[in-house]
Amino acid sequence: MISPIGWFIIWLGILFDILGTIGLVRFPDVYNRLQASTKCVTLGTFGIMVGIFLLKGFSPMGIKALICGAFLLLTSPVAAHALMKGSLHFGTKMWKGSVVDKYGEDKLGGEQIEKEG
Amino acid sequence: MRYVLYFIIGFCLWLLLTLSVNLDHLIVGVVVVLLGTVLFGGYFTDKPIKFLQIHRLFWFIVYIPVFIWYMFQANIDVAYRALHPERPIKPGIVKIKTTLKTNIAKVFLANSITLTPGTMTCEIDGDYLYIHWIWVQSELVDKASEIIASRFEKWLRRIFE
Incomplete structure (x- = not known):
């Protein structure tokens, strides 16, 4: 009974990974792309890890997969946060459809949004 | 210790x-x-000493499924926006105020916000967090704080403070 659930979760994870990659291609600027890649790829890879744990049980491989999953949940948002802050400070402009930029107003002296056309 | x-x-x-x-x-x-x-x-x-208090551990374990459920919603949301032919996004960076005081609670709040629907933390500055939002619902500090942060704050306050 456990095995089909494990395979289902693994396939769900792969599906989310693919959707995240599609988002990475379709979204317009670095910030939106980070959103897509961080969320989908974190849950997708976490799903694959949990699936492996369900398939292998409390064996060395299963426990390692679970620990990898936990560390992924802790570190992936931090990495995304660092990339985002880096691109803000580097001066990468936001997409021209963006509506507000409080960070630019407060810290960088003006909205960092691309002009139309 | x-x-x-x-x-x-x-x-x-x-x-x-x-x-x-x-x-x-x-x-x-x-x-x-x-x-x-x-x-x-x-x-x-x-x-x-906070690590040894059982009720904090209990709320942390309760928080994990709640968090995974929000993450699941976030993925459906991003997948919808990525696959929709018109690509319905209205991004922007908003500012929110948190009522959490300790550093570790703020870190968990920032991480939780990053992995949940349409929001992502850019920077923490004292009590204020700068959030990149893929579909800006409100530019006001109070309203945005209520929409984004309040659903996590009530859990994290029990765990860390």
């Missing part, structure tokens, strides 16, 4: 990772965890 706790947690993690009580593994583990403790123990939590 905090160094001792750091050592114990690190060593338990090492035991889980190797899953053997071979003498070689134990010696390498002690050396590596000691090195980690000396290097990074100083950054560990200020009040280690």
Whole structure:
């Protein structure tokens, strides 16, 4: 009974990974792309890890997969946060459809949004 | 005290990772965890006693499924926006105010916000967080705080404060 659930979760994870990659291609600027890649790829890879744990049980491989999953949940948002802050400070402009930029107003002296056309 | 706790947690993690009580593994583990403790123990939590309070642990375990459910919603949301032919996004960076006080609680709040629907933390500045939002619903500080942060704050306050 456990095995089909494990395979289902693994396939769900792969599906989310693919959707995240599609988002990475379709979204317009670095910030939106980070959103897509961080969320989908974190849950997708976490799903694959949990699936492996369900398939292998409390064996060395299963426990390692679970620990990898936990560390992924802790570190992936931090990495995304660092990339985002880096691109803000580097001066990468936001997409021209963006509506507000409080960070630019407060810290960088003006909205960092691309002009139309 | 905090160094001792750091050592114990690190060593338990090492035991889980190797899953053997071979003498070689134990010696390498002690050396590596000691090195980690000396290097990074100083950054560990200020009040280690909080780790030993059962109700905090209980709320943390309750928080995990709640968090995974929000993450699942976030993925459906991003997938919808990525696959929709018109690509319905209205991004922007908004500012929110948090009522959490301790550093570790703020870190968890920022991480939770990053992995949940349409929001992502750019920077923490004192009590204020700058959030990149893929579909801006409100530019006002109070309204945005209520929409984004309040659903996590009530859990995190029980766990960390």
